[in-house]
Amino acid sequence: MARAHQLAALAIADHRRRRVAEHVLTACVTDERQLALLTDASLCHGLAGLVQIVRRAVAVAGPDNEPAARLAQLHGRLDHEPHRRPPPPATGCSTMCSFRQTVASW
Structure with missing residues (x-):
């Protein structure tokens, strides 16, 4: 909602x-x-999704933006925090996200 x-x-x-x-x-x-x-850590509803939201918010924020200072902390959390559950199986939105990432890497 904030984004x-x-x-x-x-x-x-x-x-x-x-x-x-x-x-x-x-x-x-x-x-x-x-x-x-x-x-x-999923992109749709997990920590990776939150990192992506903050990245995009920082990209268009003014020079006085607060989220930029927290982005490194979120990246660290994504890289190092053990997650209680693995990302959901690749169905529905997850399948589309995986497909888009594959196409983008071509």
């Missing part, structure tokens, strides 16, 4: 709203209770 809010703020050139959205996103990625709800 959608950030995109809406960018679309209407509302810098105050953009900063609020980025602050909310930062609060989410620094809240251990919320991070604990991510039980796997």
